Amino acid sequence: MDATASRDQKLTTLQITGMTCAACANRIEKGLNKVEGVTSANVNFALEKASVTYNPAKVDVSGLEQTIEKLGYGTVKESVQFQLEGMTCAACANRIEKGLNKLPGVTNATVNFAMETAMVEYTPGDVSIADMQNKVKQLGYKAIPKQEAEDAEDHRIKEVRNQKRKLLISSILSLPLLWAMVGHFSFTSWIYTPELFMNPWFQLILATPVQFYIGKQFYVGAYKALRNGSANMDVLIALGTSAAFFYSLYLTIVWFTGGADVHHGPSLYYETSAILITLVILGKLFEALAKGRTSEAIKSLMGLQAKTALIVRDGQELTVPVEEVIVGDIVLVRPGDKVPVDGKVLEGESSVDESMLTGESLPVEKKAGDTVIGATINKNGMLRIQATKVGKETALAQIVKVVEEAQGSKAPIQRVADVISGIFVPIVVGIAVVAFLVWYFFVTPGDFAGALEKAIAVLVIACPCALGLATPTSIMAGSGRAAEFGILFKGGEHLEQTHKIDAIILDKTGTVTKGKPELTDVVTDLEETEFLRMVGAAEKPSEHPLAEAIVTGIRERNIELPGTDSFEAIPGFGIKAVIEGKEILVGTRRLMEKYGVDASEAYATMSRLEEAGKTAMLAAIEGRYAGMVAVADTIKETSKAAVARLKEMGIQVIMITGDNERTAKAIATQVGIDHVLAEVLPEGKAEEVKKLQAAGKTVAMVGDGINDAPALATADIGMAIGTGTDVAMEAADVTLMRGELTSIPDAIYMSRKTMSNIKQNLFWALGYNTLGIPIAAVGLLAPWVAGAAMALSSVSVVLNALRLQRVKLH
Numbered sequence: 001m002d003a004t005a006s007r008d009q010k011l012t013t014l015q016i017t018g019m020t021c022a023a024c025a026n027r028i029e030k031g032l033n034k035v036e037g038v039t040s041a042n043v044n045f046a047l048e049k050a051s052v053t054y055n056p057a058k059v060d061v062s063g064l065e066q067t068i069e070k071l072g073y074g075t076v077k078e079s080v081q082f083q084l085e086g087m088t089c090a091a092c093a094n095r096i097e098k099g100l101n102k103l104p105g106v107t108n109a110t111v112n113f114a115m116e117t118a119m120v121e122y123t124p125g126d127v128s129i130a131d132m133q134n135k136v137k138q139l140g141y142k143a144i145p146k147q148e149a150e151d152a153e154d155h156r157i158k159e160v161r162n163q164k165r166k167l168l169i170s171s172i173l174s175l176p177l178l179w180a181m182v183g184h185f186s187f188t189s190w191i192y193t194p195e196l197f198m199n200p201w202f203q204l205i206l207a208t209p210v211q212f213y214i215g216k217q218f219y220v221g222a223y224k225a226l227r228n229g230s231a232n233m234d235v236l237i238a239l240g241t242s243a244a245f246f247y248s249l250y251l252t253i254v255w256f257t258g259g260a261d262v263h264h265g266p267s268l269y270y271e272t273s274a275i276l277i278t279l280v281i282l283g284k285l286f287e288a289l290a291k292g293r294t295s296e297a298i299k300s301l302m303g304l305q306a307k308t309a310l311i312v313r314d315g316q317e318l319t320v321p322v323e324e325v326i327v328g329d330i331v332l333v334r335p336g337d338k339v340p341v342d343g344k345v346l347e348g349e350s351s352v353d354e355s356m357l358t359g360e361s362l363p364v365e366k367k368a369g370d371t372v373i374g375a376t377i378n379k380n381g382m383l384r385i386q387a388t389k390v391g392k393e394t395a396l397a398q399i400v401k402v403v404e405e406a407q408g409s410k411a412p413i414q415r416v417a418d419v420i421s422g423i424f425v426p427i428v429v430g431i432a433v434v435a436f437l438v439w440y441f442f443v444t445p446g447d448f449a450g451a452l453e454k455a456i457a458v459l460v461i462a463c464p465c466a467l468g469l470a471t472p473t474s475i476m477a478g479s480g481r482a483a484e485f486g487i488l489f490k491g492g493e494h495l496e497q498t499h500k501i502d503a504i505i506l507d508k509t510g511t512v513t514k515g516k517p518e519l520t521d522v523v524t525d526l527e528e529t530e531f532l533r534m535v536g537a538a539e540k541p542s543e544h545p546l547a548e549a550i551v552t553g554i555r556e557r558n559i560e561l562p563g564t565d566s567f568e569a570i571p572g573f574g575i576k577a578v579i580e581g582k583e584i585l586v587g588t589r590r591l592m593e594k595y596g597v598d599a600s601e602a603y604a605t606m607s608r609l610e611e612a613g614k615t616a617m618l619a620a621i622e623g624r625y626a627g628m629v630a631v632a633d634t635i636k637e638t639s640k641a642a643v644a645r646l647k648e649m650g651i652q653v654i655m656i657t658g659d660n661e662r663t664a665k666a667i668a669t670q671v672g673i674d675h676v677l678a679e680v681l682p683e684g685k686a687e688e689v690k691k692l693q694a695a696g697k698t699v700a701m702v703g704d705g706i707n708d709a710p711a712l713a714t715a716d717i718g719m720a721i722g723t724g725t726d727v728a729m730e731a732a733d734v735t736l737m738r739g740e741l742t743s744i745p746d747a748i749y750m751s752r753k754t755m756s757n758i759k760q761n762l763f764w765a766l767g768y769n770t771l772g773i774p775i776a777a778v779g780l781l782a783p784w785v786a787g788a789a790m791a792l793s794s795v796s797v798v799l800n801a802l803r804l805q806r807v808k809l810h
Contacts, residue, residue, distance in 0.1 A: 009054065026043070078122060082132070133145075215238075215241060235429070244273040275787065279791045311329045327387055341390045342373050346368060346384045346386055352364050375394075435451075436455035437451075473761070474761060477802055481805050485743070500698040501748055508657035512671060524628070537577070541564055572679075615663050616629070643671050658680055658681065719734045
């Protein structure tokens, strides 16, 4: 390979998942070596890493990752969150986002202007955190990794303090200039204006520090933007205020050399530039204060965590910071204390207040073997627990992470605002130039000062700050408020999509019902104890909730269960087991038919039980029908009210279950559901979702079990009941921590409120600019009034978003 060719090559390292043996490594290696542009690929099975030398002109990292994924394996991507400093408007956020996304190895970068953060997903072997920081620095900003930012002083507090200081200095210097301006009006002739205030040199002395010290941030921002081939709010402010300042300076020098009386001298515009800068700084201060309030949900969630833990190490009781607790530690939780970490109760009995997590107002009884969750409150007994999840793994940390990611993500509607704000500034500069030329040559020929004033007003009124804040502030406030009610949206796109839902599929067991069925009926011609002994032994290895209910009910009757010789679960049908050498079948009519068992004599009784809302299961021993058992699942107290609310919202409600039709309809009737899909196999749930989508519906699927995960992932919005499994929560877009159906209409209501709020903000921001520019261009708006209106527009958008923090949910 010659020197030129080697210079064209790049080396990357990819972390691979899913390999089980050396053959997997060989397969990936061969696959990568076949890719055009790859010079060499080596896969290390022990390290689970691939080192690939490739030509970036022919293939990129994402192409290599796709090859690995096609071979049936995965690649690990890391993500980092940066706190950004130096952004002044949405155009800055767009520029940083584009710059980061162009870096090799960065798969996705999202910048949130309102939160002043960047979320970057990247391939570690191809780009480093330092590379990203350098890129942001080149663009004229500063990026601090989140952990370092948390360790340092809160940048927002620092920003507020800085803006307050600048506002104070700027106000003191601008006040005499404002006084002098007011003194020029005929209707204010009664106001005494000191002679000194009218002196152009005095005005220059006051205006200069405001222009170049207080206004330095706008010049710096404008320079960085223009250097990188774009324009932002700083460009408009710098252009507008500089035009006013330097024109006034020119008039001052000319007039002073002519020695004329100041009172009959030129119309100076020092106050225009100084007051404009003061008003923009005031707007920035209000904005920083309001933006700080939008992240209060995160702060309140973080505040729930216990600060210390009482642990037992080497027989000694020690109080340590909660960060120092490790998995396996024995933790003592005294009455009234917060549970510091997620864990399992080893000793003790108590009741624990879990309302912060589940919304359940009644304390939950805990005993040995039960799980407890960090940040819940131990009420009355001493508990000795073993830590199972600590730090970032705890339930509370996961909730905080979901909320942070949701607040940092972009809703699709925001992309529209980003595009508009990106092209807005050059258009505005063009309009300002046209306005100046029209006034100078046609409306008031030769009146340079008047034409300049109109151009300045256009530049100032058009700043797209409000546009950049319109969406992210609403997303932050809406998702934060929802989290307070136990509704976790995993991203801005899900918060937006939820308001479109017009059909909801509810899983029956554990969603509509409590998911804790009980054994209610036993029908058999055999000796009952012997029949239950065989059925219980057959169901014992099954993890199905109905099987657990049968086994629990049989054990409560003090019946000893023998061992199981063999066991097979047949999804959607039932189970087959061998007990003491006899083949036992327990399940549906279809199971009996599948194995040629005639159970027709039981169908009438079975139908009667099913009509009463019970699930009946037929049992056969050695190929002959032996009897049936029935279990009933009770409905959650809130299910009926939740279904009624969903119907009021115009949403079609459908219940889906693997249960038979009669049982399903009995449950559906009790809660007011009209559409029932019964006897649906686990893999069939996703198909039912697709059918509704094909009919033009925006479908939400609500479930809590492992078998719901495919349907949750297929639906437009998957909602996992938080009391369910981790798998279901992983696959879902929205997690309902409280386990009640009332959270579903609450989530939809919150989404609708947030989208309505975003539309109000966008209408206000765009409408304000659209209306303001022509008013300024025709000369009906003084520049300082335009500055005040611009500051007000940003603040009003943020304050409107903050109204979401007061939304009342049921």
